[in-house]
Amino acid sequence: xxxxxxxxxxxxxxxxxxxxxxxxxxxxxxxxxxxxxxxxxxxxxxxxxxxxxxxxxxxxxxxxxxxxxxxxxxxxxxxxxxxxxxxxxxxxxxxxxxxxxxxxxxxxxxxxxxxxxxxxxxxxxxxxxxxxxxxxxxxxxxxxxxxxxxxxxxxxxxxxxxxxxxxxxxxxxxxxxxxxxxxxxxxxxxxxxxxxxxxxxxxxxxxxxxxxxxxxxxxxxxxxxxxxxxxxxxxxxxxxxxxxxxxxxxxxxxxxxxxxxxxxxxxxxxxxxxxxxxxxxxxxxxxxxxxxxxxxxxxxxxxxxxxxxxxxxxxxxxxxxxxxxxxxxxx
Amino acid sequence: xxxxxxxxxxxxxxxxxxxxxxxxxxxxxxxxxxxxxxxxxxxxxxxxxxxxxxxxxxxxxxxxxxxxxxxxxxxxxxxxxxxxxxxxxxxxxxxxxxxxxxxxxxxxxxxxxxxxxxxxxxxxxxxxxxxxxxxxxxxxxxxxxxxxxxxxxxxxxxxxxxxxxxxxxxxxxxxxxxxxxxxxxxxxxxxxxxxxxxxxxxxxxxxxxxxxxxxxxxxxxxxxxxxx
Numbered sequence: 001x002x003x004x005x006x007x008x009x010x011x012x013x014x015x016x017x018x019x020x021x022x023x024x025x026x027x028x029x030x031x032x033x034x035x036x037x038x039x040x041x042x043x044x045x046x047x048x049x050x051x052x053x054x055x056x057x058x059x060x061x062x063x064x065x066x067x068x069x070x071x072x073x074x075x076x077x078x079x080x081x082x083x084x085x086x087x088x089x090x091x092x093x094x095x096x097x098x099x100x101x102x103x104x105x106x107x108x109x110x111x112x113x114x115x116x117x118x119x120x121x122x123x124x125x126x127x128x129x130x131x132x133x134x135x136x137x138x139x140x141x142x143x144x145x146x147x148x149x150x151x152x153x154x155x156x157x158x159x160x161x162x163x164x165x166x167x168x169x170x171x172x173x174x175x176x177x178x179x180x181x182x183x184x185x186x187x188x189x190x191x192x193x194x195x196x197x198x199x200x201x202x203x204x205x206x207x208x209x210x211x212x213x214x215x216x217x218x219x220x221x222x223x224x225x226x227x228x229x230x231x232x233x234x235x236x237x238x239x240x241x242x243x244x245x246x247x248x249x250x251x252x253x254x255x256x257x258x259x260x261x262x263x264x265x266x267x268x269x270x271x272x273x274x275x276x277x278x279x280x281x282x283x284x285x286x287x288x289x290x291x292x293x294x295x296x297x298x299x300x301x302x303x304x305x306x307x308x309x310x311x312x313x314x315x316x317x318x319x320x321x322x323x324x325x326x327x328x329x330x331x
Numbered sequence: 332x333x334x335x336x337x338x339x340x341x342x343x344x345x346x347x348x349x350x351x352x353x354x355x356x357x358x359x360x361x362x363x364x365x366x367x368x369x370x371x372x373x374x375x376x377x378x379x380x381x382x383x384x385x386x387x388x389x390x391x392x393x394x395x396x397x398x399x400x401x402x403x404x405x406x407x408x409x410x411x412x413x414x415x416x417x418x419x420x421x422x423x424x425x426x427x428x429x430x431x432x433x434x435x436x437x438x439x440x441x442x443x444x445x446x447x448x449x450x451x452x453x454x455x456x457x458x459x460x461x462x463x464x465x466x467x468x469x470x471x472x473x474x475x476x477x478x479x480x481x482x483x484x485x486x487x488x489x490x491x492x493x494x495x496x497x498x499x500x501x502x503x504x505x506x507x508x509x510x511x512x513x514x515x516x517x518x519x520x521x522x523x524x525x526x527x528x529x530x531x532x533x534x535x536x537x538x539x540x541x542x543x544x545x546x547x548x549x550x551x552x553x554x555x556x557x558x559x
Contacts, residue, residue: 020384181477182447183530223343227444230338237336257335264340266385266530 040076060137164213220269395428397421429465486559
């Protein structure tokens with residue numbers, strides 16, 4: 001078995017503030033792990049829509065994050081199997097990330113929301129159809145998994161996945177081609193929501209060139225800036241501060257930053273970020289063979305989840321997609 | 332250390348546009364009551380804006396009669412807004428008014444970064460020009476499609492079908508104002524509820540399932556002696 005080079009280690013910071021005049025914070029987030037094979041880094045933020053028609057969205061965002069973490073653990077376990085198990089091909093993993101995970105996640109979220117409704121609604125409440133019930137729980141989601149072998153991320157609705165590359169370039173790889181106007185967003189409660197999940201797929205072929213900062217935020221942060229470039233400048237500044245002053249200094253002021261942003265966006269504002277701190281000794285990993293090219297790659301899931309993925313402009317072409325049913329097919 | 336990195340921060344604007352019928356049929360008490368009702372509603376709009384400090388409420392007014400023209404062309408922050416009475420003039424060229432509004436709902440001049448605009452149409456009659464072309468022009472703009480729309484039908488002669496088409500949503504109804512008291516209540520509702528609706532987040536496909544829009548008009552009392 002071959003080993004990778006030095007593995008990246010990640011440190012994290014996180015914070016969330018309630019929007020001005022909001023009765024509760026409808027954002028939810030979670031972060032765990034270090035980015036190693038045994039402890040994959042998993043991050044997620046979700047933004048419950050919050051208005052009267054989404055009265056239970058604070059629960060919907062919590063369900064979204066909790067269920068994503070479960071799905072992400074499964075994904076990471078597939079990508080980095082323990083012991084002598086042979087890891088699946090990157091092509092198979094990419095297919096899983098683009099089609100299987102979004103469908104499983106949305107299905108689990110809907111089941112969770114409908115189950116919660118069944119347990120907690122009273123007979124006095126008006127009879128609602130299942131889609132109406134799901135609307136009550138509407139939420140967005142941005143989630144990411146980093147293992148020594150793979151960096152993958154998913155987004156449904158607004159919010160941002162921001163990546164600062166090893167050479168300092170700020171990218172927002174899952175930004176839609178055309179942003180929704182106003183405060184409308186796609187949602188876990190949308191019909192066939194799994195088709196609206198955007199996926200970022202970036203196998204790590206050169207650990208030394210892994211991103212140095214990965215950040216997940218709800219739209220309360222980005223919408224506080226007068227322009228998109230202002231948000232990117234914030235991310236560049238965050239990266240600079242982490243490099244120059246260290247994590248503790250940034251942790252100390254993060255609540256103040258988020259509160260200021262929230263005053264301008266009026267929205268709950270959440271940030272979860274991970275940045276490279278060091279490298280660790282090499283660990284067991286994938287078999288030898290050509291991997292898909294590294295770097296950001298985003299693509300919206302096409303309409304048909306089964307079968308080989310559609311080629312997309314920013315999606316790396318797998319070595320061979322002729323047989324996606326065999327996870328252990330050699331690369 | 333505590334200074335936040337990044338570009339300047341700014342609240343997002345809510346552009347509120349009154350579209351007011353100033354045809355001859357509005358002459359007399361109707362236009363007088365309308366001027367009074369909007370003037371009285373401004374402090375309530377200011378109150379709503381203060382409750383939602385993340386939104387910057389900007390007001391404009393357009394009148395339409397034989398021609399359509401801006402009464403307040405440039406967006407005015409609600410804090411600086413003072414109502415100037417409108418006067419009646421001639422026909423009911425709603426189509427021209429909608430064409431004029433559509434030009435402002437494109438990007439640019441409307442910024443990409445904004446909350447949904449509000450289009451509030453007040454009319455007592457039947458359009459005398461190609462209003463459907465005007466409505467198509469509004470619907471062809473990105474912000475026109477997203478706009479929160481409210482419509483107030485003054486008196487029995489108002490063409491409710493036109494107002495219904497303007498709303499563009501079968502689950503919304505024009506609000507009937509058949510008396511001065513009802514008109515005041517309708518203006519007050521349109522001034523405030525629509526602004527709140529414009530600044531609330533919703534799932535993009537909610538129109539398929541949401542049965543009770545957040546700005547559904549109220550049921551107005553009809554106990555006024557003076558009925559139009």
